[in-house]
Amino acid sequence: MVLSGAVKMSRKRSAESASLLKHVPDAKRACWGILTSQGSWADRSPLHEAASQGRLLALRTLLAQGYHANIVTIDHVTPLHEACLSGHVACVRALINAGANVNAATIDGVTPLYNCCASGSVGCMELLLQNGAHTHTHHAHFPSALHEACKRGNSQCVESLLSHGADPDHQVPHLGSPLYMSCLHRHTDCSKILLHRGASVNVGRADDSPLHAAVRQDSADQVAVLLDFGADVNSRDGDGQRPVELAHADGQTKCLLAAFEGSPRTLCQLCRLKIRNVIGRSRLKLLPLLPLPPVLTHYLEHM
Incomplete structure (x- = not known):
């Protein structure tokens, strides 16, 4: 059977691409x-x-x-x-x-x-x-720069995008939130930046929260940060499971979640979370301008 011109060209282009890629370093080819x-x-x-x-x-x-x-x-x-x-x-x-x-x-x-x-x-x-x-495209299904930075753990890129007005809760239907992406790929530094900038700690992908993603990866650092920013340990994923039910039996996250559930958040933590929520994400950057002692500013900034 004779191939059409379009199919021939497609195969030719694929062959040329494969040949050229053989000479490209793995690190760059992955990008x-x-x-x-x-x-x-x-x-x-x-x-x-x-x-x-x-x-x-x-x-x-x-x-x-x-x-x-x-x-x-x-x-x-x-x-x-x-x-x-x-x-x-x-x-x-x-x-x-x-x-x-x-x-x-x-x-x-x-x-x-x-x-x-x-x-x-x-x-x-x-x-x-x-x-x-x-910082964001107008098409919901197009690739997101912020999600890509969180996926690859490029925390400086995350910081730069947020500083120029990127929405830390920007949703891409098949990826979820940037925070969910950083938890899924175990990039704690990116998660911290997003949370400091006011990202919603419980917004993930559909019913799956960032805490669910961090627990599946058995990432104790991620779990600790999420809990400190008010993650809901009682949220349930699409299968009706709580984060603690997904934790590895002998993993660090299991112990961390068990200890957390046995000792509720302190009044100090609860007050900070409540105040930050009332201030609102868009005004968190104005905290240093308030006439407050540095210790209170750092407390509210969650430093």
Whole structure:
């Protein structure tokens, strides 16, 4: 049977992608994910290559010769996507100065900001945010930069996104909340940042709470942080199970939850949680401006 032209091209692109990927380091290849899954290597321009490899002089020369900063592959991958994925700050700056769209999206909804979170490049991220990059997309099922940062444990990216107005409770239907994502992948530093910024401690994915996710991973550090911020030990997942019922019989989280249930939260903890809740997430950043003794400010900031 004769294959159609479209199928032939698809197979050719897949073969080319596989061949090229053999020469790419494992650490970098792991970041490409969605981009390479569509065969975007097949029609990359010299500008894409220069941006990906951080060759600033070549990139500037190509731009001067007439290459458009927003040139795309068939999958809508731009040179800016490539520069952010590889963490080349100088190339990102040059592309933005040449008019690159900081909110360009691939056919999979991947943005340059998302790629910064995948690679952990805070420098590239700050440039994008300073030049109008959106912290969230308008499509609920598109990849989320904040979720990607939490998944990979890039805490500095999480901090930067939240500082520029990202919603710590932003929901992606199939992923849940950013806090749920950080608990699922055992990144306690990301969880702490989200909670300090006012993330809802009990909002996870559907009926599954962040505490459920942390307990399944037997992550005692995560569980301790969640409990300190008011996690509900009596919440039930889709199967009707409480977190303690999911804990490994001889695991650290089992002991931690048992000890917690045997000694309720102190009045000091309850008051702090209540005051922070009344203040509201959007005003937590104003706490240092209140005319309070430092000890009270630190108490309310949960430092």
